[in-house]
Amino acid sequence: MKMIKTSMLTSVIFSFLWVSGGTALAEEPNLEAExxxxxxxxxxxxxxxxxxxxxxxxxxxxxxxxxxxxxxxxxxxxxxxxxxxxxxxxxxxxxxxxxxxxxxxxxxxxxxxxxxxxxxxxxxxxxxxxxxxxxxxxxxxxxxxxxxxxxxxxxxxxxxxxxxxxxxxxxxxxxxxxxxxxxxxxxxxxxxxxxxxxxxxxxxxxxxxxxxxxxxxxxxxxxxxxxxxxxxxxxxxxxxxxxxxxxxxxxxxxxxxxxxxxxxxxxxxxxxxxxxxxxxxxxxxxxxxxxxxxxxxxxTYEKVIEKGESVKGKKALPVSKGKEDAVTVAAGHTLSVLVEKDQKEKMTPVVTLNKKYFNEDGELIAPLKKGQAVGLITIENDKDDEYLQEEMRENVKVPLVIQEDVEKAGWFSLSLRSIGGFFGEMWSGAASFVKELF
Structure with a gap:
């Protein structure tokens, strides 16, 4: 009787996984080796x-x-x-x-x-x-x-x-x-x-x-x-x-x-x-x-991000003292990872920025060169994986690279920005004062 109940329970669980679209984890082999x-x-x-x-x-x-x-x-x-x-x-x-x-x-x-x-x-x-x-x-x-x-x-x-x-x-x-x-x-x-x-x-x-x-x-x-x-x-x-x-x-x-x-x-x-x-x-x-x-x-191997593709939420980064105030960034190489079949949706790319290229305000500092790596793209759930050696974890990371040159702005442009910023702050302060009066 116990065997019948166990069999029925197994069938119910399998049916649930099938109907709900879930994927059962593959069973590891039972080896006869030390x-x-x-x-x-x-x-x-x-x-x-x-x-x-x-x-x-x-x-x-x-x-x-x-x-x-x-x-x-x-x-x-x-x-x-x-x-x-x-x-x-x-x-x-x-x-x-x-x-x-x-x-x-x-x-x-x-x-x-x-x-x-x-x-x-x-x-x-x-x-x-x-x-x-x-x-x-x-x-x-x-x-x-x-x-x-x-x-x-x-x-x-x-x-x-x-x-x-x-x-x-x-x-x-x-x-x-x-x-x-x-x-x-x-x-x-x-x-x-x-x-x-x-x-x-x-x-x-x-x-x-x-x-x-x-x-x-x-x-x-x-x-x-x-x-x-x-x-x-x-x-x-x-x-x-x-x-x-x-x-x-x-x-x-x-x-x-x-x-x-x-x-x-x-x-x-x-x-x-x-x-x-x-x-x-x-x-x-x-x-x-x-x-x-x-x-x-x-x-199977699945592509997580293609070369030249941007990570959601990190398509552009702010730039300080450049002719442009932002620059687009994307994957320097295609990132493919080994995953269980049908599990690609769980492979979410995440960005880690290299702090040495950023100022205290989180801005890149011009000049910048196309192809310059300013961070890494890796996988969100990679922390749970084990490698032969810890440094091999770097094999599932690709560089986050700048997509175009950004020249440093001249002193005149920087001066105008500084003046504009000064008057902009004055205007904001005045507007706030007037608003408070009413």
Missing amino acids: SAILVDAETGKIIYDDEIDVILPPASMTKIMTEYLVNEAVKSGKIAWDDEVKISDTVRELSLETNLSNVPLRQDETYTVKELYEAMAIYSANGATIALAEHVAGSEGEFVKLMNEKAKEIGMENYKFVNSTGLNNKSMDGQHPKGTKADEENMMSARATATLAYHLLKEYPETLETTSIRAKTFKEGTEDYIDMQNWNWMLPGSVFAYEGVDGLKTGYTDMAGNAFTGTAERDGMRFISVVMRTDSREARFKETAKLLDYGFDTF
């Missing part, structure tokens, strides 16, 4: 979170940082994609460990940065990863220092890097990086991992050209060739193929369990997902699919 997060890749806005600050071993998701630093070194000119990389004894020995993900590396063969990078990003090759770390920093120990410095620089929290690969240090047979301990392991939270992925994709979006490769032959035409299959089984043509997936990195160790940092784009909307400690290799992709389904099914 930690998970879903983020808007454009702004860093968090739209799903579950234990996102718990610090866990990321396993080979560590390689996202190595990818970042290799791209950075190439961009700065420190290394080049066609550089030939020297293979050290440590790298040679590790690359032959068949119980680890690897491509065999020899010391009498040549390998370019690009070849090793592809082996790392596609096949999670550990020896290739350390070879890149040594090429960038001289040793893996020095590279680890760069990893931790970069994490701090981009504002990551809850992390610790002790090697470039994500392997357990103890599994490296005493060859772990100098300055680290044999029993140490890389650690990151889901938020930290998503933050790292966010910065990688923002600064080096071309990395997706490599992470989206489903299969490639390493050193094709040589006796050491190996067919690399991408461990990301959500890429097109893979067993768990998901529309729009083009990255990013899987991870597994006994201690870390199965983890996956994914990213997918559809119709100009991209999400970054992280799941940590799922039950199996397959589960990490199934749980990721739940997250991405939630994102794409529930959210």
Whole structure:
């Protein structure tokens, strides 16, 4: 009987929402993972979170940082994609460990940065990863220092890097990086991992050209060739193929369990997902699919204000000492925000003026230049949203800009205004006096 009553009540509530035109909130997915997060890749806005600050071993998701630093070194000119990389004894020995993900590396063969990078990003090759770390920093120990410095620089929290690969240090047979301990392991939270992925994709979006490769032959035409299959089984043509997936990195160790940092784009909307400690290799992709389904099914990008459009009530601002006594202002860029579908009407633009451009009377001070930013336009209810980092809130703000030049008025015009103001005040005072007489 209780079940019938509950069912009837649910039906009544649903009918009420339908008749009244209300929109029921989408139900968040129920995930089987120790930690998970879903983020808007454009702004860093968090739209799903579950234990996102718990610090866990990321396993080979560590390689996202190595990818970042290799791209950075190439961009700065420190290394080049066609550089030939020297293979050290440590790298040679590790690359032959068949119980680890690897491509065999020899010391009498040549390998370019690009070849090793592809082996790392596609096949999670550990020896290739350390070879890149040594090429960038001289040793893996020095590279680890760069990893931790970069994490701090981009504002990551809850992390610790002790090697470039994500392997357990103890599994490296005493060859772990100098300055680290044999029993140490890389650690990151889901938020930290998503933050790292966010910065990688923002600064080096071309990395997706490599992470989206489903299969490639390493050193094709040589006796050491190996067919690399991408461990990301959500890429097109893979067993768990998901529309729009083009990255990013899987991870597994006994201690870390199965983890996956994914990213997918559809119709100009991209999400970054992280799941940590799922039950199996397959589960990490199934749980990721739940997250991405939630994102794409529930959210959309909506334009709040177009470039050149004015905010209601703030179309013009007063000007002091200018040839014009007011100037029109409008959005310097189009502001689009991620919202739940059919919720655009709740996105109200609001203006915040920059006080340094205004006098005590709230007037802009001439001269003024077209395009000069004098404030910001943001969203009224954005305060309740959460972002990977607080400064990412700036991603949902656009400048409020002046629409035309305003020259400073000459001394003669200013004098006439002053005189006019003086006599205007006299006239107002006289009129008030006469009115009081009657």
